[in-house]
Amino acid sequence: MGGERKFTAGLARFFGGARGVRIGIGDDAAVVRNPARDSVVCCDPVVASVHFDGDADPALVGRKAVNRNLADLAAMGATPDWLLVSLVLPRGWPAAHRSRLLRGIRAAARAGGAHVVGGDVATVRGPLVVTVTAIGHLQGRALLRSAARAGDLLHVTGPLGGSRLGHHLRFSPPLRAGRWLARGNSPVRAAIDVSDGLLLDLHTMLQASGGLGAELDARALPVSRDALRQARGDRDAAIRAALADGEDHELLFTVPRRRRLPAGGPLTAAARRPIGRVLARPGLWLVDGDTRRRVAPEGHEHDLAAS
Amino acid sequence: MGGERKFTAGLARFFGGARGVRIGIGDDAAVVRNPARDSVVCCDPVVASVHFDGDADPALVGRKAVNRNLADLAAMGATPDWLLVSLVLPRGWPAAHRSRLLRGIRAAARAGGAHVVGGDVATVRGPLVVTVTAIGHLQGRALLRSAARAGDLLHVTGPLGGSRLGHHLRFSPPLRAGRWLARGNSPVRAAIDVSDGLLLDLHTMLQASGGLGAELDARALPVSRDALRQARGDRDAAIRAALADGEDHELLFTVPRRRRLPAGGPLTAAARRPIGRVLARPGLWLVDGDTRRRVAPEGHEHDLAAS
Numbered sequence: 001m002g003g004e005r006k007f008t009a010g011l012a013r014f015f016g017g018a019r020g021v022r023i024g025i026g027d028d029a030a031v032v033r034n035p036a037r038d039s040v041v042c043c044d045p046v047v048a049s050v051h052f053d054g055d056a057d058p059a060l061v062g063r064k065a066v067n068r069n070l071a072d073l074a075a076m077g078a079t080p081d082w083l084l085v086s087l088v089l090p091r092g093w094p095a096a097h098r099s100r101l102l103r104g105i106r107a108a109a110r111a112g113g114a115h116v117v118g119g120d121v122a123t124v125r126g127p128l129v130v131t132v133t134a135i136g137h138l139q140g141r142a143l144l145r146s147a148a149r150a151g152d153l154l155h156v157t158g159p160l161g162g163s164r165l166g167h168h169l170r171f172s173p174p175l176r177a178g179r180w181l182a183r184g185n186s187p188v189r190a191a192i193d194v195s196d197g198l199l200l201d202l203h204t205m206l207q208a209s210g211g212l213g214a215e216l217d218a219r220a221l222p223v224s225r226d227a228l229r230q231a232r233g234d235r236d237a238a239i240r241a242a243l244a245d246g247e248d249h250e251l252l253f254t255v256p257r258r259r260r261l262p263a264g265g266p267l268t269a270a271a272r273r274p275i276g277r278v279l280a281r282p283g284l285w286l287v288d289g290d291t292r293r294r295v296a297p298e299g300h301e302h303d304l305a306a307s
Numbered sequence: 308m309g310g311e312r313k314f315t316a317g318l319a320r321f322f323g324g325a326r327g328v329r330i331g332i333g334d335d336a337a338v339v340r341n342p343a344r345d346s347v348v349c350c351d352p353v354v355a356s357v358h359f360d361g362d363a364d365p366a367l368v369g370r371k372a373v374n375r376n377l378a379d380l381a382a383m384g385a386t387p388d389w390l391l392v393s394l395v396l397p398r399g400w401p402a403a404h405r406s407r408l409l410r411g412i413r414a415a416a417r418a419g420g421a422h423v424v425g426g427d428v429a430t431v432r433g434p435l436v437v438t439v440t441a442i443g444h445l446q447g448r449a450l451l452r453s454a455a456r457a458g459d460l461l462h463v464t465g466p467l468g469g470s471r472l473g474h475h476l477r478f479s480p481p482l483r484a485g486r487w488l489a490r491g492n493s494p495v496r497a498a499i500d501v502s503d504g505l506l507l508d509l510h511t512m513l514q515a516s517g518g519l520g521a522e523l524d525a526r527a528l529p530v531s532r533d534a535l536r537q538a539r540g541d542r543d544a545a546i547r548a549a550l551a552d553g554e555d556h557e558l559l560f561t562v563p564r565r566r567r568l569p570a571g572g573p574l575t576a577a578a579r580r581p582i583g584r585v586l587a588r589p590g591l592w593l594v595d596g597d598t599r600r601r602v603a604p605e606g607h608e609h610d611l612a613a614s
Contacts, residue, residue: 031445032346038338039339042335118349119350129395131438208333
C-alpha cells in the first residue's frame, strides 16, 4: 500500500462537502447539482518553468492554477460552482510543498465561490503540472469575444503590464465585473480575458468578430505600477508592457458608442473611460498625442508552429 | 504570432459542434446544456512513462486518456456528455504525433457518445501529459463504491489481468454495463472501476463501505487471455495477474445474495457468475479448491508516501 489512497481520503476531508455536492471526492466520479440548465466549462493547465518559476511558492501556484480558470469564467460573465484538480507532481516533491499547493487551491476556490469536488494525482519524472477544470453557470447572458462591432468603444477592467513582477501569481479573477457586465440591462457587447497581452487578445476578439480592427489611445491605457517599475521611468517601455506583457487577467470589453454603462456596480472610474475603439477594417493602431502608428498583435502564445 | 491561436481555431473545426453545445471551442469557456439537473464529473491525467510507454502510438494515448475518464463515469452508471482536454506537449513533439493524439481523442469521445468542447495546450520540457475532464449525467441512480454490504455477491464485467500487453491502451469503457447496472429495477448495490487491480479496488470498495472483508474464488475469476499468455502456462501466475495487474477498466459490482440480476442487458454469462462474496469482517481471502488463504490488497497506486 503506497500513499495514494490515504492521500485521496485526506483530500476528501481537506476540501470537505458543500451545498449541491451529492457525491464528493472519493468515488469514481463526483455528482453535483447544477444551479442552471447550462454550464460554463473550461480547463487550463499551469506548468513549472512555463507558467511559473520552479521556486515559486506552491501556495501561489495553486492559487494561479485556480484563478486562471476563474478568470476564463469571469470573461463569460459566469459564476463558478465546481472545480476538478489534476496534480502531476515531480517525484520526490516535498510533502510540505504539496500541502501548500493544496491550501492555495482551496483558498482561491473559496475566494471565487467554487468548490473542489474531484480530481486525481500522479507522480512523474518531470515538471509540476496542475490542471484545473472549472464549471460554472450564467446568471445573465454569456459574454462572447465574437460580439464586437465597428464603432464600439474599448474598455479594460484594470491596470495592465508588468505582471511577471508578481501579479501573475496573485491576481484575483474579475468575477464581480464579469457578472455585472453580463447583466440583462448591460450594453456590453464583447468581452475577453486579457491573458496573452492586450494587443494579442484584442486581435483575437477582432478576428472572432469577423475581422475588424482597432485604435488604442496610448494616453488612456491604464498602465500598472509594476509596468512602470519594470520600465524604470521609460514611458514608452511602460506602455509597451501594458500592451503586450500578458497574464493581466483583466477583462477587455466593448460598448456600443452611443450607449452608456449603467451607474453603480464594481467598475473603477478608469474602467469606465474608453481606451480606444473598434474599426471596420483590420489592423491595430496606436494613437499617442499627434502620432498614429500601426502596431503588431504581439503577446504570448505557445509556439506550436516550430514543432 | 506563434501557432497557438491557429491551432485552437483548427481544434474548433476538428471537434466541430454538437447538439447542446451553445458555445464551443474558441471562446474563454464553453457553454453546454446539461441533459439533467445533476452532473457526474471526473478528471484524470495520463502521463508518458507513467501511464504509457514513450513510444506508444499517440492515437492510443489519446484513446486511453478519454477512456480512463469514461470508465470512471461508467462506474457511476453515468452517460458521458462533454469532455475538456488539456494537452501538455513535449517541446519539439512532431505535428504528426499531435494529429494522431487528437484523432485518438476524437474517436474515443465519439465511441463513448461524448463531445470535446474545450481545453488548452502548452508546450514544455518534460513528458507528454494529457488531462481529460469528463462531464456526464445519470439516467438511473448513482452507483457508489460505499454501498457494499456483508453477504453481497461479487461480480466483474469482464476478464482481468495482463493489461500491459495492450488492453490498457485499447479497452472500451463499460458504459452500457454501467448504465444497465444503475437502472431503477437493478438489485446492484456497489460498483467500482477496476483500475488499480482487483484486490486493491475491492479493498477500496470494502473500506468505503464501512470496513468489510471479502472472499474471492480463484476458480471463478475471469482470467484474460493476456494474463494467461503473460504467465506462460503458470496458472497461479495468471491468477495473480487477474488479481493485481490493474488497468482492466471492468466494473466490480455487488448484488445482495438473494436478489437476481434481471435477464437481458449487456452482461456476459461470466459477468453473471459471482466471483466471491462480501464478509462482515475486514480482510481479503482467496479460496482455491480446498485451500483458503489471506491475501494482501496489492495493486498499483502512486507512491506519495515516499516524498
